[in-house]
Amino acid sequence: xxxxxxxxxxxxxxxxxxxxxxxxxxxxxxxxxxxxxxxxxxxxxxxxxxxxxxxxxxxxxxxxxxxxxxxxxxxxxxxxxxxxxxxxxxxxxxxxxxxxxxxxxxxxxxxxxxxxxxxxxxxxxxxxxxxxxxxxxxxxxxxxxxxxxxxxxxxxxxxxxxxxxxxxxxxxxxxxxxxxxxxxxxxxxxxxxxxxxxxxxxxxxxxxxxxxxxxxxxxxxxxxxxxxxxxxxxxxxxxxxxxxxxxxxxxxxxxxxxxxxx
Amino acid sequence: xxxxxxxxxxxxxxxxxxxxxxxxxxxxxxxxxxxxxxxxxxxxxxxxxxxxxxxxxxxxxxxxxxxxxxxxxxxxxxxxxxxxxxxxxxxxxxxxxxxxxxxxxxxxxxxxxxxxxxxxxxxxxxxxxxxxxxxxxxxxxxxxxxxxxxxxxxxxxxxxxxxxxxxxxxxxxxxxxxxxxxxxxxxxxxxxxxxxxxxxxxxxxxxxxxxxxxxxxxxxxxxxxxxxxxxxxxxxxxxxxxxxxxxxxxxxxxxxxxxxxxxxxxxxxxxxxxxxxxxxxxxxxxxxxxxxxxxxxxxxxxxxxxxxxxxxxxxxxxxxxxxxxxxxxxxxxxxxxxxxxxxxxxxxxxxxxxxxxxxxxxxxxxxxxxxxxxxxxxxxxxxxxxxxxxxxxxxxxxxxxxxxxxxxxxxxxxxxxxxxxxxxxxxxxxxxxxxxxxxxxxxxxxxxxxxxxxxxxxxxxxxxxxxxxx
Numbered sequence: 001x002x003x004x005x006x007x008x009x010x011x012x013x014x015x016x017x018x019x020x021x022x023x024x025x026x027x028x029x030x031x032x033x034x035x036x037x038x039x040x041x042x043x044x045x046x047x048x049x050x051x052x053x054x055x056x057x058x059x060x061x062x063x064x065x066x067x068x069x070x071x072x073x074x075x076x077x078x079x080x081x082x083x084x085x086x087x088x089x090x091x092x093x094x095x096x097x098x099x100x101x102x103x104x105x106x107x108x109x110x111x112x113x114x115x116x117x118x119x120x121x122x123x124x125x126x127x128x129x130x131x132x133x134x135x136x137x138x139x140x141x142x143x144x145x146x147x148x149x150x151x152x153x154x155x156x157x158x159x160x161x162x163x164x165x166x167x168x169x170x171x172x173x174x175x176x177x178x179x180x181x182x183x184x185x186x187x188x189x190x191x192x193x194x195x196x197x198x199x200x201x202x203x204x205x206x207x208x209x210x211x212x213x214x215x216x217x218x219x220x221x222x223x224x225x226x227x228x229x230x231x232x233x234x235x236x237x238x239x240x241x242x243x244x245x246x247x248x249x250x251x252x253x254x255x256x257x258x259x260x261x262x
Numbered sequence: 263x264x265x266x267x268x269x270x271x272x273x274x275x276x277x278x279x280x281x282x283x284x285x286x287x288x289x290x291x292x293x294x295x296x297x298x299x300x301x302x303x304x305x306x307x308x309x310x311x312x313x314x315x316x317x318x319x320x321x322x323x324x325x326x327x328x329x330x331x332x333x334x335x336x337x338x339x340x341x342x343x344x345x346x347x348x349x350x351x352x353x354x355x356x357x358x359x360x361x362x363x364x365x366x367x368x369x370x371x372x373x374x375x376x377x378x379x380x381x382x383x384x385x386x387x388x389x390x391x392x393x394x395x396x397x398x399x400x401x402x403x404x405x406x407x408x409x410x411x412x413x414x415x416x417x418x419x420x421x422x423x424x425x426x427x428x429x430x431x432x433x434x435x436x437x438x439x440x441x442x443x444x445x446x447x448x449x450x451x452x453x454x455x456x457x458x459x460x461x462x463x464x465x466x467x468x469x470x471x472x473x474x475x476x477x478x479x480x481x482x483x484x485x486x487x488x489x490x491x492x493x494x495x496x497x498x499x500x501x502x503x504x505x506x507x508x509x510x511x512x513x514x515x516x517x518x519x520x521x522x523x524x525x526x527x528x529x530x531x532x533x534x535x536x537x538x539x540x541x542x543x544x545x546x547x548x549x550x551x552x553x554x555x556x557x558x559x560x561x562x563x564x565x566x567x568x569x570x571x572x573x574x575x576x577x578x579x580x581x582x583x584x585x586x587x588x589x590x591x592x593x594x595x596x597x598x599x600x601x602x603x604x605x606x607x608x609x610x611x612x613x614x615x616x617x618x619x620x621x622x623x624x625x626x627x628x629x630x631x632x633x634x635x636x637x638x639x640x641x642x643x644x645x646x647x648x649x650x651x652x653x654x655x656x657x658x659x660x661x662x663x664x665x666x667x668x669x670x671x672x673x674x675x676x677x678x679x680x681x682x683x684x685x686x687x688x689x690x691x692x693x694x695x696x697x698x699x700x701x702x703x704x705x706x707x708x709x710x711x712x713x714x715x716x717x718x719x720x721x722x723x724x725x726x727x728x729x730x731x732x
Contacts, residue, residue, distance in 0.1 A: 005720050007722075009671070009677070009681075012681070012720050012721040012722055013681045013684070013685060013719060013720050014685075014714060014717065015717070016717055016719065016720055016724055017717075019725075020721070020724065035722070035725050037674060037722065037726075039669040039674065040670075040672075040673070040674055041671040043671075044286075046668065047644075048625065048644065048647070048658070049651070049664065050647030050648045050649075050650055050651035050652075050656075051486035051648075051661075051664040051668075053652075054664045054667070054668040055668075057668060057672065058668065058671050058672070071364075075415075120622045137624070137625070137626040140625065140630055141626070141627035141628070141630070168628075169584055170584045170624050170626035170628065172624055174623065174624025174625055174627075176623075177622070177623065177624045177625075178707065178710075179706050179707055180621055181271075181274070181621075182706040182709050182710060183275045183278040183279065184274055184278050184588050184589060185624070185710065186278070186709065187278040187279070187284075188584050188585075188588055188624070193589075213714065214711070216712075217707070217710065217711025217712050217713075217714060218710055218712075220711075221710065221712040254463075
């Protein structure tokens with residue numbers, strides 16, 4: 001099967017390793033991977049801010065870019081939700097509404113794709129660390145993914161999965177919410193980081209790199225020992241790569257703590 | 263930015279940093295969650311119960327005209343006076359005129375959010391009528407001269423010590439912080455009011471169309487005292503409170519109790535069917551029902567958001583909301599705080615003035631999951647935002663910003679080039695040490711966050727280079 005990558009705009013620009021690690025896992029499972037070069041943004045920032053008229057052309061563009069794909073995989077529950085759950089409403093009065101529903105059916109969040117489509121829970125990963133999982137809101141409440149990411153983590157060799165208290169509570173990112181209501185968002189983020197720390201985990205992971213960008217910024221600002229890692233980046237690590245990757249991550253964290261620019 | 267928005271921002275900034283507040287609310291909501299989890303387990307199928315409640319309210323709202331007239335007719339047959347109030351002013355006028363014409367000096371009031379909505383207490387006080395809140399939480403916040411913090415637990419933000427200090431100051435001769443003794447102090451004070459009050463005012467949790475009765479639930483029994491001891495009883499309710507059948511309460515009552523507090527059923531569930539009849543020993547001589555519109559008809563006409571009128575005021579969405587828990591009930595500056603308030607208030611009091619509440623959400627959706635009548639709360643926040651952009655004032659910088667964003671994203675090469683420039687700018691700014699300064703391109707982000715680790719190459723550049731690493 002040929003899988004088309006839907007790389008969210010912020011992943012493309014800010015966390016490309018998320019996309020690369022997802023590709024590694026998909027290839028390991030034997031999928032051919034394709035990156036439609038014309039893709040940009042699904043339109044969610046505008047849609048969520050109320051600019052539906054500005055978001056609509058981008059939704060139409062997305063349908064043109066991915067319309068012919070066999071199956072689409074995205075490393076973000078939030079952007080998957082935008083396409084699957086919100087495009088039909090955004091395009092309610094457009095002739096493309098039916099097309100949006102049809103495309104929405106073949107767009108999958110990464111862990112959803114692995115567990116429900118590829119039917120793989122053991123992807124041959126090894127990650128010798130204690131990890132806690134943050135339930136990203138869109139994955140949990142719009143896509144109803146609760147056990148799927150945890151199943152994948154449980155099958156990673158040497159990984160110890162620990163639950164933090166209130167794992168379903170929002171981290172406070174919420175897109176422009178984080179800049180419009182900095183104090184509220186920051187207080188929610190602090191609560192999340194405190195909960196992650198109290199679990200004793202070394203790493204906090206999730207299905208949404210946007211939550212992790214927010215959490216990572218707070219953790220580093222507070223010189224926390226907890227680090228963030230996107231779920232595909234855990235699954236990408238095999239027995240041979242695990243030791244090295246973990247050292248890299250630890251090194252990067254140490255540099256930031258000591259104030260060296262990344 | 264509207265005055266209400268500025269006030270919200272000011273108060274929410276203050277509360278976000280208040281760790282004592284955070285602790286008090288967390289403890290309160292932890293207790294609620296434990297009770298609520300247990301409560302939902304008592305249902306064979308909680309999801310089915312939610313769905314059924316949604317259907318009952320849907321049926322009522324989509325035939326509101328018919329059920330309201332049926333209710334009015336049956337209630338009148340039972341001896342009630344029914345008054346239809348178009349807005350707050352009409353409702354307040356009817357009730358104050360009734361009080362003054364009947365020589366009422368003191369009103370004992372059972373908890374009612376709709377009375378808060380129309381500002382009934384100040385209206386009565388202006389007419390020289392004393393109003394005593396008889397729900398313990400409401401009594402406490404009335405003594406503090408502040409509005410309820412939460413629609414079900416109005417004094418949730420206070421500790422036992424706060425209440426002991428308050429009673430000592432206001433009621434005198436109180437030297438305890440034992441909850442049982444504090445309740446006894448309040449009860450002694452309130453009993454005197456119950457016996458001297460000439461008018462009782464209550465809300466109504468449901469208006470039952472097929473029986474012409476109002477359904478009232480309280481945990482302290484104060485609702486029964488308010489509605490049976492004084493010689494006049496006034497029940498005030500929004501028109502959306504009507505339900506088709508008495509039988510519907512078999513589900514709505516336990517669902518309300520579970521969603522509200524986690525109880526299987528609220529302690530006092532009362533059906534009130536009119537004034538005292540000649541052969542009856544208690545009850546008021548006069549019974550008035552005020553049916554309030556106050557913008558509800560217009561909301562009913564909104565096909566997208568009509569289900570907001572399903573709300574049974576259980577407060578579950580407030581408890582579920584991380585923003586509510588962070589900023590607290592008073593920051594909203596609205597009668598109804600939390601997610602339901604953020605959705606509803608723009609309809610009742612103007613979109614332009616209250617649009618900010620729809621933006622003050624991370625859209626996490628916990629509210630929608632918690633709602634026992636399945637109101638699509640967080641999606642309505644999105645619709646309110648769209649309505650604000652289409653019909654209210656938004657900053658020009660934002661409007662232009664999204665135009666530029668759209669133009670950029672319409673072309674993969676524009677996105678690639680501008681994205682690359684933005685990343686370069688971020689890296690340079692960081693190297694120049696601009697993080698957190700007015701020149702920081704990350705702006706307010708840097709208040710809470712360390713500078714992002716900006717990569718040299720985008721995903722598409724890496725993909726193009728070696729068709730993805732490996």
